Amino acid sequence: MATRQSDRTALVSASACSVEIFVHALLLLLILLPLTTLVFPFLAFHVGVSLLNSNLSADWHQWKKGSAPQELAVLSDGQEIALAIGFTVSTLAASVLGYRRHVRQPETGSSDTRRYLSPKGERGRALIARIEALWSEIALQSATPPEVLWFPGAAVLARAMTRSNRFAVAVSTGLWEIINRDDLVAKVVVLHELAHLSYGDPLTFVRLKALLDAGTRTLARMFRVLIFTILFLIAHQFIATHRGHMGAAPIIRQTLMIGGIGLLALSICPVSAAMIKRYIGLITSLIELRADVRSAQWAGGLERFAEILANYPMVHRSTFSDRTRSWFSLGLTHLSESERLQIVRHPERLLTPKVQYFFFSLILVLLLPVNGLTPLFEGGIVDLAAVVTVASALTITVSTMLLLAGATSIRISLSRLFALSMCSVLFTAACQINFYTLTYSLSTVAVEIGLPGRSATLSWNNVSADTIPAFHDIGHQLLIIWSGGWIICGVLITMVAFGALLTAARRLRRINRSSSWPLIVIATATGVGVLLDGYDPWRTFTLENTVLGRAFVGWAGVTAHFPGIRFTLGPWLALASVIILVVIDLGLGVYRSANLKELS
Numbered sequence: 120m121a122t123r124q125s126d127r128t129a130l131v132s133a134s135a136c137s138v139e140i141f142v143h144a145l146l147l148l149l150i151l152l153p154l155t156t157l158v159f160p161f162l163a164f165h166v167g168v169s170l171l172n173s174n175l176s177a178d179w180h181q182w183k184k185g186s187a188p189q190e191l192a193v194l195s196d197g198q199e200i201a202l203a204i205g206f207t208v209s210t211l212a213a214s215v216l217g218y219r220r221h222v223r224q225p226e227t228g229s230s231d232t233r234r235y236l237s238p239k240g241e242r243g244r245a246l247i248a249r250i251e252a253l254w255s256e257i258a259l260q261s262a263t264p265p266e267v268l269w270f271p272g273a274a275v276l277a278r279a280m281t282r283s284n285r286f287a288v289a290v291s292t293g294l295w296e297i298i299n300r301d302d303l304v305a306k307v308v309v310l311h312e313l314a315h316l317s318y319g320d321p322l323t324f325v326r327l328k329a330l331l332d333a334g335t336r337t338l339a340r341m342f343r344v345l346i347f348t349i350l351f352l353i354a355h356q357f358i359a360t361h362r363g364h365m366g367a368a369p370i371i372r373q374t375l376m377i378g379g380i381g382l383l384a385l386s387i388c389p390v391s392a393a394m395i396k397r398y399i400g401l402i403t404s405l406i407e408l409r410a411d412v413r414s415a416q417w418a419g420g421l422e423r424f425a426e427i428l429a430n431y432p433m434v435h436r437s438t439f440s441d442r443t444r445s446w447f448s449l450g451l452t453h454l455s456e457s458e459r460l461q462i463v464r465h466p467e468r469l470l471t472p473k474v475q476y477f478f479f480s481l482i483l484v485l486l487l488p489v490n491g492l493t494p495l496f497e498g499g500i501v502d503l504a505a506v507v508t509v510a511s512a513l514t515i516t517v518s519t520m521l522l523l524a525g526a527t528s529i530r531i532s533l534s535r536l537f538a539l540s541m542c543s544v545l546f547t548a549a550c551q552i553n554f555y556t557l558t559y560s561l562s563t564v565a566v567e568i569g570l571p572g573r574s575a576t577l578s579w580n581n582v583s584a585d586t587i588p589a590f591h592d593i594g595h596q597l598l599i600i601w602s603g604g605w606i607i608c609g610v611l612i613t614m615v616a617f618g619a620l621l622t623a624a625r626r627l628r629r630i631n632r633s634s635s636w637p638l639i640v641i642a643t644a645t646g647v648g649v650l651l652d653g654y655d656p657w658r659t660f661t662l663e664n665t666v667l668g669r670a671f672v673g674w675a676g677v678t679a680h681f682p683g684i685r686f687t688l689g690p691w692l693a694l695a696s697v698i699i700l701v702v703i704d705l706g707l708g709v710y711r712s713a714n715l716k717e718l719s
């Protein structure tokens with residue numbers, strides 16, 4: 120009985136991991152990648168085209184001795200936009216082609232230089248038989264067993280992959296040796312790889328890598344366009360100043376000015392590249408965790424799995440730097456071994472989002488507006504979209520995973536619920552933080568450096584007069600979020616909502632748990648709530664005339680008087696949708712028993 124219980128926990132934990140992966144992957148595909156591959160390049164190209172157009176048009180008119188009005192640019196606004204769209208579409212097309220090439224030939228550009236060989240002879244047949252036996256334990260009867268390969272290496276290693284459209288698992292000679300001795304660790308390592316194959320992970324890894332590659336290439340092209348624009352402006356200014364015989368000082372000052380503002384604009388490329396990379400890295404580590412959980416189920420439960428690995432002397436004990444890496448690394452693919460064991464050991468952590476690792480993604484997204492380009496577009500709606508994505512992904516995973524946790528007998532502790540509520544509230548509240556005034560004041564400093572004929576040289580007083588209000592502003596924003604301590608009340612209110620959601624989820628008996636629509640309903644409700652909560656009146660955009668816009672403004676108006684309930688709507692809408700599901704569930708039950716009576 121106990122084994123069946125732990126089996127079930129492992130199975131539900133694997134589904135919970137799948138839900139977590141799915142939500143993050145969906146938001147990455149729907150919001151973050153379109154922003155980086157479409158919206159940001161468009162903004163960069165548009166700004167570049169406009170600057171070139173206005174400067175070159177002015178030159179052209181000057182050269183023609185002012186035969187036309189000075190303001191008349193060669194290209195109209197519409198033509199500028201069309202040109203920027205043209206550049207964006209061609210960049211996107213190049214990225215899509217790169218992505219397809221990458222997915223079709225994953226081997227090229229891969230860092231894996233190992234030679235994989237087919238096992239031969241008596242020992243080879245024994246290895247294949249052993250792996251096929253493990254496969255038959257986990258996969259459907261109809262599923263073809265993977266091709267078995269080996270590679271030289273003393274370490275205990277295995278790798279799941281696709282080779283010419285067929286799944287394969289490769290083991291090191293070190294692993295092969297201990298498999299023959301029926302070693303438990305060897306079994307766990309192979310099961311982990313087979314779990315990857317059963318979820319089709321090798322293909323997902325290839326796709327994620329291709330997406331990252333396509334995104335980075337787009338950002339690199341955008342970076343070159345921005346650099347070109349900045350260099351053009353510097354050269355243009357240099358020629359103009361030189362012709363006016365104004366000496367070296369103004370040239371240096373203006374170069375510093377354009378360079379300074381340019382540097383802020385350029386920051387969009389590394390920040391968004393880091394954002395995408397970290398997000399994809401996190402999804403990859405969640406996929407790894409899911410393979411652990413799935414293999415744990417076959418190895419006889421989570422506890423047993425953790426025990427097998429913990430007793431194995433070669434399992435590396437994570438150091439402080441390993442943990443920092445899990446928190447902040449951009450090249451993340453696996454959480455450190457101790458962290459994985461800790462998570463696997465505590466089902467409540469498996470069944471709820473791994474919130475701490477999303478903190479850094481949020482910070483990266485918050486840094487986006489510093490570039491100064493994105494705030495120009497519709498009052499900065501794209502920055503808001505990026506940060507709301509991370510916040511809603513987190514809260515959606517909390518509510519949907521709690522729904523799944525309701526299907527197990529695992530108790531989610533109050534401290535875990537508190538931590539989840541705090542993250543949900545803080546992440547939603549963070550949508551309100553924006554660094555526009557900081558960007559603006561840094562640009563002002565740059566302009567002051569470059570202003571020609573300014574008598575006072577740049578002094579510390581000037582710089583501080585320009586920048587200190589920006590820090591005051593950020594402090595003010597934080598104070599608004601804190602709202603006199605009411606935010607703590609918000610965390611507690613959220614905790615009540617999550618706790619009630621978990622209790623209600625335990626009552627959901629009849630609605631088929633294997634169907635995904637209850638999850639979709641609750642995810643949508645949570646997402647809408649976070650979207651409304653994340654609305655920032657300072658990042659105005661032209662949505663006020665739409666239904667959604669009115670909802671935003673209405674909700675902002677209501678919560679303005681009740682700071683405590685701000686940032687809690689997502690969890691409460693999630694709870695409301697679960698209660699509706701429970702009522703439907705009860706109704707179905709009554710309906711069915713009535714039917715049974717009629718039959719008898």
Ligand SMILES: [Zn+2]
Pocket residue numbers: 311312315407410
């Ligand atoms: Zn793995």
